[in-house]
Amino acid sequence: MEHLTGTRIRREATPATVNLRRCKLVVIKGAQRGTEFVIAGDLFRVGKAPDNDLHLDDETVSRIHFEITRDAKGYLVRDMKSTNGTFLDGAEVKEAYLRAGSVIRAGSCELKFTPFEERIEILPSEKEALGEMVGKSPAMREIFGLVEKIAPTDATVLIEGETGTGKDMIARTLHQLSPRSAHPFIVVDCGAVAGTLIESELFGHEKGAFTGAVAARQGAFELASGGTVFLDELGELSLDLQPKLLRVIEQRELRRVGGSKTIKVDLRVIAATRKDLRSEVEKGKFREDLYFRLNVVPITAPSLRERREDIPLLIDAMLAKLAPGSTPVLTEPTRAALMAHDWPGNVRELRNVIERALALGADPGMLVAPLGPTESSARSAQLRDGIEFEPGVSFRDTKEKWNELFERRYLTWLIKRADGNISKAARDADMDRKYLHKLLRKYGITGASEGDGDEN
Secondary structure (H helix, E strand, O other): OOEEOOOOOOOOOOOEEEEEEEEEEEEEEOOOOOOEEEOOOOEEEEEOOOOOOEEOOOOOOOOOOEEEEEEOOEEEEEEOOOOOOEEEOOEEEOEEEOOOOOEEEEOOEEEEEEEEEEEEEEOOOOOOEEOOEEOOOHHHHHHHHHHHHHOOOOOOEEEEOOOOOOHHHHHHHHHHOOOOOOOOEEEEEOOOOOOOOHHHHHHOEOOOOOOOOOOOEOOHHHHOOOOEEEEEOHHHOOOOOHHHHHHHHHHOEEOOEOOOOOEEOOOEEEEEEOOOHHHHHHOOOOOHHHHHHHOOEEEEOOOHHHHHHHHHHHHHHHHHHHOOOOOOOOOHHHHHHHHHOOOOOHHHHHHHHHHHHHHHOOOHHHHOOOOOOOOOOHHHHHHHOOOOOOOOOOHHHHHHHHHHHHHHHHHHHHHHHOOOOHHHHHHHHOOOHHHHHHHHHHHOOOOOOHHHHHOO
């Protein structure tokens, strides 16, 4: 049972490390005495049936004798209604937590439970691209190194970061580099699906389960079986659905809405959120046990402001993809403007600017910080709004005037359009809400109600 514990990647002079927790069962009595079995995955079943994770060829062992799962408290052994019972350190148990050195008896077989920890050094990758990701900054190269290490495993991954930082690209790359790459990669945006429909979207439903359910339907977990399910914006999932998600992650089984049949699934779970889930746990808005099960391998996607040296690479990659065969050449002032912009919408905003510029036949630099006196351009004239270019003032200082005017006017318009609701304004602008709060404070702009910004 692999578990990468919860310290985030440390961006320091020394290499980042993660701790890989494993556990194994050693057969100390029975026909397979001396054999060791490393437990991989979130659920490990032991019994006589050949399709168990550990097949014990012994007539005194039931088909599925016991299972081991991991939760917030540790490793739990659970008897599966076996004929001869499951014994832990000599006492019969229905379920109990294991300790290092515990001996489990199933029929005439005895197995010793031994957890161990392997410290893995995550060296920055030498690559400047991995899967769909591009970057040469230390932050991205360390993420590349971690992704290369954990992609071959089935470890659950939690990706945190601002809106638009490319969390979906990290998830997709993990899938592409995994042994499950030939199987489905199913994405569920928990923030985009109506609350009344999200349960059906995740778990599926049976015919007649609710009004409009005219036929049975598979949910994301069934569709992803064999592959990977990516739960985007998981922080938006309601508290009443979180126990059901926890069950799927721990047991790898589910029931459709309106159904009674238990369906087993074999998949990897990757989740992403723009929220600080640890803070949400402390506020009582997110279950601690679910957070613990998701936060096996934590990855924090850096904002574009934190990796400006990647902007030229990203621009070139986007131009090559969006305009294949006729890649435009950007001037140095344009590249300088793109480098200097604050990018509140991160990589997604950069892509939108490049895509919009290509569609309009415009200079992308003009879309973030207008540089030239194009008197005939109505768009440019509106943005200039009386600002004059002054001899002897540097490019950076001049650009700051443009940025401040643009930001103040845009934020005022944005908040007015959202009726003062800061959370809605952040969603409309595809911005991180905390960053929007920061900009609003900078310019002294307030919403109709400050509480509106804390709804989600």
